[in-house]
Amino acid sequence: MRDQDIEKMILWADGKLSPEEASKVESEFLLDEELVKESRQQKYVSALLDDLFRPAAVKPQISEEAYFRGILNKLDGQINSRPVNIQKRNFWLNLNRSIKVGSVAVAAIVIALIYFHAPVQMGNASSVAMITEIETGDGVTTTTLESDSICIEWINTTYISDGR
Amino acid sequence: MAEEVEYASMSDGELIRLSREGDTSAFGILISRHRDRVYGQVFKMIPNHDGALDLSQDVWVKVWTRLYQFQGDSPFTTWLTRIAINVCLDHIRKKRRRPIEESIEELTEKNGDGDWVPTVKVDPLKGMAREEVLVLLEEAFKGISPEQRTALEYMYYEQLEYKEIAQRMNCSHGTVMSRLFYGKKALMKRLKSILEQRGIDLKIEI
Numbered sequence: 001m002r003d004q005d006i007e008k009m010i011l012w013a014d015g016k017l018s019p020e021e022a023s024k025v026e027s028e029f030l031l032d033e034e035l036v037k038e039s040r041q042q043k044y045v046s047a048l049l050d051d052l053f054r055p056a057a058v059k060p061q062i063s064e065e066a067y068f069r070g071i072l073n074k075l076d077g078q079i080n081s082r083p084v085n086i087q088k089r090n091f092w093l094n095l096n097r098s099i100k101v102g103s104v105a106v107a108a109i110v111i112a113l114i115y116f117h118a119p120v121q122m123g124n125a126s127s128v129a130m131i132t133e134i135e136t137g138d139g140v141t142t143t144t145l146e147s148d149s150i151c152i153e154w155i156n157t158t159y160i161s162d163g164r
Numbered sequence: 165m166a167e168e169v170e171y172a173s174m175s176d177g178e179l180i181r182l183s184r185e186g187d188t189s190a191f192g193i194l195i196s197r198h199r200d201r202v203y204g205q206v207f208k209m210i211p212n213h214d215g216a217l218d219l220s221q222d223v224w225v226k227v228w229t230r231l232y233q234f235q236g237d238s239p240f241t242t243w244l245t246r247i248a249i250n251v252c253l254d255h256i257r258k259k260r261r262r263p264i265e266e267s268i269e270e271l272t273e274k275n276g277d278g279d280w281v282p283t284v285k286v287d288p289l290k291g292m293a294r295e296e297v298l299v300l301l302e303e304a305f306k307g308i309s310p311e312q313r314t315a316l317e318y319m320y321y322e323q324l325e326y327k328e329i330a331q332r333m334n335c336s337h338g339t340v341m342s343r344l345f346y347g348k349k350a351l352m353k354r355l356k357s358i359l360e361q362r363g364i365d366l367k368i369e370i
Binding site: 001003006007009010013014038041042044045046048049050052053054055056057058059060061062064067068070071074075 | 192195196199200201203204205207208209211213216217220221222224225228249294297298301316319320321323338341342344345348349351352
């Protein structure tokens with residue numbers, strides 16, 4: 001596209017032309033299908049960006065003092081007075097960093113505890129549970145938990161020993 | 165009183181320097197100078213007063229804690245606008261709710277350009293959550309050149325005149341026009357591609 005067409009299109013799409021100029025430019029565009037297509041896209045993007053980003057002509061519905069106080073509250077007392085402020089700000093920044101470093105350290109400890117503690121717990125569970133080695137009626141030796149042993153013994157007693 | 169007058173006559177740069185040293189009065193002047201703009205910017209993206217108030221205050225908190233990052237390469241307003249938009253986008257990513265209220269067609273008509281034939285008749289973004297459109301655009305912006313993006317940001321985020329954009333970007337008027345034109349073209353292409361990936365066809369029909 002020619003530079004002058006680009007400029008015309010930008011000015012037109014951004015609404016920078018007078019109604020007469022705009023009308024003239026539009027009639028020029030209509031002579032060329034490519035220009036029509038291009039101008040439509042330019043207008044679309046201009047309108048979209050303008051709609052989404054041009055600041056609204058509204059003001060906060062509270063006083064300037066209340067607005068500023070809200071910011072102060074959000075800063076959680078960082079801003080108070082000039083000499084104290086830098087110390088406080090540094091304090092908060094350091095505290096923030098410490099919390100971040102602390103969080104990472106705590107997370108690492110928790111993960112390590114879970115990692116190393118879990119097998120111990122499982123081991124403990126095994127030692128606590130009643131694991132019994134029994135022989136079934138068919139002479140097969142098996143290792144089993146207490147509940148299973150009871151079950152197998154009951155089967156042996158009820159069905160095998162009785163010859164049923 | 166004399167001190168207030170002194171502050172009020174200071175440039176943004178001087179106020180920033182003092183604010184960095186912990187001078188809250190200087191920071192207060194910066195806030196009162198740019199408060200309405202920040203609020204208006206946030207309100208446009210988060211259009212309810214409570215939300216806009218809360219987020220616009222968050223913007224200032226962020227500005228205060230990041231003042232040390234401001235290099236002064238670009239004007240304070242550019243940096244401030246960018247922070248405001250980022251705060252809103254961060255918020256939007258967390259909650260996406262409000263549907264877009266006006267289609268581009270309606271906007272075009274409202275702006276008085278609706279008489280001309282080629283207006284946008286089909287707008288797939290209509291009905292899509294406004295927040296979703298903002299996130300889509302942010303994604304689309306990533307796909308265009310930094311120069312084009314900067315020109316578009318100056319134009320549509322800050323509403324600068326072409327002449328001011330040329331000064332800030334240290335280039336000619338023609339280059340600004342070219343960057344805006346090809347930037348919008350690239351943005352549209354990228355937007356179409358992102359929408360296509362979601363199965364949406366962005367067609368602008370006569």
